[in-house]
Amino acid sequence: MRTDSTLGINFFVRKKRNDPNMYDIYLRITVKKARAEVSLKRCIKVCNWDKKRGKAFPRNKTMEDLNAYLDTVYGEILNVHRDLHMERKLITAKSIKARYVGEDELNHTILELFEYHNKNMVHALKPGTMKNYYSTEKYLKSYIIIKLKTNDVLLGELKHKFILDFENYIRTFKPKKNRKTCSNNGTMKHLERLMKVTKLGVRLEWMDKDPFRNFKLRFDKFDRKYLTxxxxxxxxxxxxxxxxxxxxxxxxxxxxxxxxxxxxxxxxxxxxxxxxxxxxxxxxxxxxxxxxxxxxxxxxxxxxxxxxxxxxxxxxxxxxxxxxxxxxxxxxxxxxxxxxxxxxxxxxxxxxxxxxxxxxxxxxxxxxxxxxxxxxxxxxxxxxxxxxxxxxxxxxxxxxxxxxxxxxxxxxxx
Missing domain, CATH: 1.10.443.10 (Intergrase catalytic core)
Structure with a gap:
């Protein structure tokens, strides 16, 4: 069923692997020819599915309840499409699916994203590089708990102000054991690593916009010391x-x-x-x-x-x-x-x-x-x-x- 010139909502079936007489029911979302599919965790006998209409038959209590559920799903997808449009966010088949199944930026958090990055990159990056990412993550957790008085922050709440406040926190943070506060370049390296993590979040479609898009890293240039x-x-x-x-x-x-x-x-x-x-x-x-x-x-x-x-x-x-x-x-x-x-x-x-x-x-x-x-x-x-x-x-x-x-x-x- 096509609702407008860009959004398509269809229900289709696939035969169950362990039972050729039963179908699994799926939702297919189409936006500008790009597709995303969702398993509805419902099944139906092969003889009870109308492929042309994407509905169950004949008309009895069980089939009517199933069709009512499909109508509800259809309406929920329309609501998601409308909400994304009202929020002026990028509308794709994947973003609609992510919002519908609860995997978009409204549910993912920055510490969850950081943990995902570190787990997936631990074998790709050098130990020294990973050590730096763990250090940045530690600063981020400290900032969220001490300054924001919370345990985590939703990705949808990451704005330009969050970056500026986090930068100031790193600059003024006083480490223990008489260690020095972070230099400008040290602060910029922490922000650079956070920037790479948020860009990953955009690629994963966990967040729509990169909070660093208007932020510029400012490194101090210096001559490297050497011996004559x-x-x-x-x-x-x-x-x-x-x-x-x-x-x-x-x-x-x-x-x-x-x-x-x-x-x-x-x-x-x-x-x-x-x-x-x-x-x-x-x-x-x-x-x-x-x-x-x-x-x-x-x-x-x-x-x-x-x-x-x-x-x-x-x-x-x-x-x-x-x-x-x-x-x-x-x-x-x-x-x-x-x-x-x-x-x-x-x-x-x-x-x-x-x-x-x-x-x-x-x-x-x-x-x-x-x-x-x-x-x-x-x-x-x-x-x-x-x-x-x-x-x-x-x-x-x-x-x-x-x-x-x-x-x-x-x-x-x-």
Whole structure:
């Protein structure tokens, strides 16, 4: 039965699998040739169904009750269509079905959607990425309970104001254990993850509109810290009596000469190292973060560090003696201070140093550097090139100032 130019409501049957003499009754909703079907959980004998009329017969109490039920369903679908139209929402066969069976945004909640996302993505995303999603979910639960004084929020209630208030909550939230409040970029990353979850909700047709459609993420741009060649030399020339510091120094320098991240180095074994067609040592591995394959020719100083630990107890298991991330960075701060380097750096600074000081500034093409870093986009590597441009500008300014000073001295002498 077609009610207007776009909406069609029909009842049809399919034979039951376990009983060829019985039909299961279904509802079919059609909007602009797109269909959605609903099982009505009713059955009827084959001989009692009029396929042409989509009705039960003959006229008796049982069949009349069934037809009355079908008329009720028909009316409910019309009401759903009308309600969606009045609410100015997108009308599709699936959206009508979702509203009718109670699976639209009027019933789904944001925490339910977040849980659905995490359960379905846990095997698709890296553990580190999932950890970030769990962190965002934790912030969201805290905001809903503490600020909104409720246990959950219906997807239909997510508006632009919800996003703004949640942003402010993250910015001002004071974590325990003397941890710092979230930075601007940290806040934006939480909102970016929530945005991805709500977009999933739109694709699932659990919600009609994305509350982020008028929201713009605002990330602060900053230059990535790296060490100069002089600073690398300072670290290399400093010997530590502490075994822990000496090991962390070596692992940090190994990262400076290979570009590998902390976790990538931690998982390296001797199986990841072999000689290439050029006769030199190469590292063959994959980035933990992106699963991108890496083929890195080892510089002599990286080989020197590797061979230093060849006979160590962990040989055959781990390539280098790597401590926990927390312990490594704690030692690293002491190392940097002892070397007289006044920069606030972390272990990841070594990767930036490889990209800038070790490779790009020595004429290695940016495409090659990008490949060795395992970047999936060249634009990511170009950030380091911009850093070098700043350095070039500063160096040239020093030269200009120096030449200006010499010219003044020459003028005075004349």
């Amino acid at each position: 060649q002089r600073e690398i030399n300072l670290i290399e020339d400093t010997t530590f009596t502490s075994l822990g510091k000496e090991r962390v120094k070596d692992v940090f320098l190994f990262s400076c000469y290979t570009g590998l991240t902390f976790m990538d180095i931690k998982l390296l074994t001797w199986d990841n190292v072999s000689r290439g067609i050029d006769g030199n040592y190469w590292i063959y591995t994959k980035r933990i973060k992106t699963d991108e394959p890496l083929k890195i020719p080892m510089l002599p100083k990286a080989v020197e560090i590797m061979e230093k630990y060849e006979s160590a107890p962990q040989a055959g298991i781990a390539l280098l003696p790597v401590y926990s991330n927390q312990k490594t960075n704690a030692y690293l701060k002491e190392i940097i201070k002892a070397c007289g380097i006044h920069k606030n750096i972390s272990f990841h600074t070594a990767r930036h140093t490889f990209a800038t000081t070790v490779t790009l500034s020595n004429g290695v093409p940016i495409e090659t550097v990008s490949k060795m870093l395992g970047h999936t986009k060249l634009s990511t590597t170009q950030i380091y090139a911009r850093v070098l441009e700043n350095k070039i500008g500063q160096d040239m300014q020093h030269l200009i100032d120096k030449m200006g000073h010499l010219n003044k001295q020459q003028a005075v002498a004349e």
